[in-house]
Amino acid sequence: MTRALLTGNAAAAWGARLSGVDYVPAFPITPQTEIIETLACWIDNGEMPGRLVTLDSEHSMITAAGAAAATGVRVFSATSSQGLLYAMEMLYTVAGWRAPFVLINVSRGLASPITLESDHNDIMAARDSGFLQIHCATCQEVLDSTLLAYRLGEDARVRLPVIVNLDGFYLSFTREPVEIPEAEQGSRFAGTFDPENMRFRATTPESQAVAVLGGSPYSYFRYEIHLAAENALTVYDELAAEFAGAFGRDYPAVEAYRTEDAEYILVMLGSFATKAQGAVDRLRDAGWSIGLLRPRLLRPFPAATLQRLLAGKKGVAVIDQNLSMGRGGVLHTELLAALYGQAHAPPVVASFIGGLGGRDISAEEFYEMADALRRATDEGRTPPPRLLYTRDEIREMRKLQAVAHVEREELNERR
Amino acid sequence: MYRIRFHGRGGQGMKTASRILGNAFFGEGFEVQDAPRYGAERRGAPIFAYVRAAREAIDERGIITRPDLVIVADDTLVPEPASGVLAGVDEHTVLLINTMESANVWRHRLNISGPVITLPASADVEDRAELPYIGATCAGAGARLVGVIGRETLADAIRLELAEHGAGVIERNQENALEAYDRMEEHAGTVTESGATSAVDYERPEWAELPFEAARISAPTIYAAANSVEVRTGLWRTLRPVIDHERCNRCWWVCSTFCPDGVIAVGDDGSPSIDYDHCKGCMICVAMCPPHAIEAVPEQEAQHAGTAGEAP
Incomplete structure (x- = not known):
């Protein structure tokens, strides 16, 4: 084992290399391009077997990825932001094919206005596609999650493609x-990928482009995808335990940091969670009883685990680096849905929107969110959603x- | 934790500098985080890179707002607010500037109380082709200022970062970086670590409500045509083309036609003039001019000497 300094992008490339990837359909986009450049370099100089093909768009890239995965080979691809959106039609389609492969998304805000910097609106847009989602907080986690993602997606109880998400700039x-x-x-x-009977061959033609009319067969096929995604919760726990045994690194579906005795809990996804940690x-040093929950899985949503970990807490602050126009933070909404009607659910679940388009969240802002949460619980009233935006920024x-x-x-x- | 920021221009090797210093800290057993930061990447534009190093795992991320050390590879950036060189600089921060001027001049000019150290690396650069080594040189100086990086570790860090460029490039960079390292001997250990922001006594962020505003105001629309003239792209220039009007043969078309940015105007008498507000310093005019009447002058030198007598 070598310990080296790697970017999140290089870590993603290492994840693909160590997973024995056979085929990489590729299309460049900032801040992801370094991933496919690294793989292209390794394949070109013979350090890594496999084949990398540049496609004419992300739409074609995901089509090629799904088609290749349907033949039973291991497929890897990567994209970001506008690229993920351009591929959106095929994300839903290949998930329906039940063709497992791993797609890295390097999170970047969406147009308009266009930006290069990070937030989670791109990955949230793929939330309902049938792809599973693993969200990473460190470069180490990017490498490790890629290895995990192949096993998860390929498991016979799941058979779905998986997105491994890392934040642009802050990790990439x-x-x-x-x-x-x-x-x-x-x-x-x-x-190795054992595709069992799902194995497309030119000599034994099949069609993946099935049309059904009448809602009953359609409902069957779509709900089966949902059940497979839900199975992924159990499969993930098994794999995470196996991974911890093999590598000594623990990746529960929800990472809990100093939560056990905590009265207040911060909840957030991705690399900013290390800042929250x-x-x-610091807040503990100052006498606070506070902890952090970081879901690594967003799809499937680890609702039961979150219910258990949040039971009896005084107050929760959800920090969303995304914005659903006309509703607010997506993670906040999802967490509320998971907690509603649960015995011992926290009475206050406050919403904060921050870190859009690469905007930083300072240590002081984390302290202030904790303080706002304590005031809200003291008053027993959930405050309105708060955008992290200062007077100086308005000026x-x-x-x-x-x-x-x-x-x-x-x-x-x-x- | 050590928090170090490098400022330079695209092409001056600030990313490389941060990675060399990152490698060196890592070689000394530190936990490290290093990253470049740029917008739409382009040569000559202000960029910065940063390094965090600590004995324990690093949970901070993103731009360093309270640096222990700021290293400026190109002193023309210091007065440029957009480059953010002085952001978060206080009496604890050590400012290392690659400059021909004295530390006192900079201390007075910037009115700052913290230590200012100068590195006259450009003085040694007679051949412009040597300039790409400025990144390693800055990293070498920085390595000595923190006082916890050995000479050998620095040499190894450079070898590791530049491995793919071959022995010649590695040796030249090592030579320059080690020379800067030695030159900083009297300042070894000047830069010290600082702690995290306390949660007891902190400056509270003044959050404000964003008001609704009509789309005419709040949509990201530019309501004026041909507005790119407002962007002073001349700030990206590291070399300035200077016309020798004695030698110019008034051909009236070569330099102005080949200029990819259309910043060379030709007067009625056929003599060209350059709009330095927008010239990016690509030096195509220098290469194309038949009588070799345009000279490439380092921007730093041109600004100090007022060579062309024109803005900026």
């Missing part, structure tokens, strides 16, 4: 120490608007 371009397992260790865990430590925005106005006048005068 950030190097951290990562333990890279030996090739033999990796392949021992990843094993630091904030929990800065006003300044930009003023500059835009002046420039417009200036340009108009020139004409």
